[in-house]
Amino acid sequence: MKIDFNKGNGLVPVIIQDNKTLEVLMLGYMNEEAYQKTLSENRVTFFSRTKNRLWTKGEESGNFLTVTSISEDCDHDTLLIKVEAAGPTCHTGSRSCFNTEYNQNFIFELENIIADRYENPVENSYINKLRGKGLNKIAQKVGEEGVETVIAALNETEGDFINESSDLVFHLLVLMKEKGISLETIAKNLAGRHR
Known part of the structure; x- marks a missing residue:
């Protein structure tokens, strides 16, 4: 993949989708280091804009996101990562960070x-x-x-x-x-x- 990290000042948006249900679980951002760590560990790691550091999803809760596939968009500046979620994805305890009225999938x-x-x-x-x-x-x-x-x-x-x-x-x-x-x-x- 030829991901363009420069277009977004070193960050690319990352859409996280459940591999089996196809439900969109969350949106995060990666820099190149977070992307490389995600590849090497097969667990999603983001760059936290609020903490200004790498952040592996689940590092505190244990609700890791195991990578099943990674795709880039046609402009090479957005990633879609399908995952197996070890528990709720949202910090609120919900399965998804998006407040949909029901699980469409x-x-x-x-x-x-x-x-x-x-x-x-x-x-x-x-x-x-x-x-x-x-x-x-x-x-x-x-x-x-x-x-x-x-x-x-x-x-x-x-x-x-x-x-x-x-x-x-x-x-x-x-x-x-x-x-x-x-x-x-x-x-x-x-x-x-x-x-």
Whole structure:
């Protein structure tokens, strides 16, 4: 990468994005030294304009940001860093420094919750009970929820339709996990078909 640190008096803005949910978590600044430290340690280090020093996110809280990828913009003066966050990103304890009214990418978070239930089963978890019944039952549930969604769309209230659609998406995510298919795979497929 050919990052232009000179354009911003030695600093470039850095957008931090959750690698799995794609939610924007925060904005910080890096100088060249912070960038090099980020690369060498694989943890995000900023240049703090208020403290006038390097600052590794999580150095006090333990909520480190582990780098999964770094991209630069077309002008080479802004970075996008996708991360795995070890906890809340904001110093207020919120998942993001931006006060959005809801997590716009919750569907990705739900995919992660389902994956976690597969890897770390929780007693009495609906996901684990459904998984225990096998692929045929999971696929059957998707079919049932699909029919209920159609019925709600044609004959019931908007609230009923929203609830049935939510059930359908949830069960489809469980089926996708069972089959080893991610939302990323579906998104890439849809993007390829969009042409």
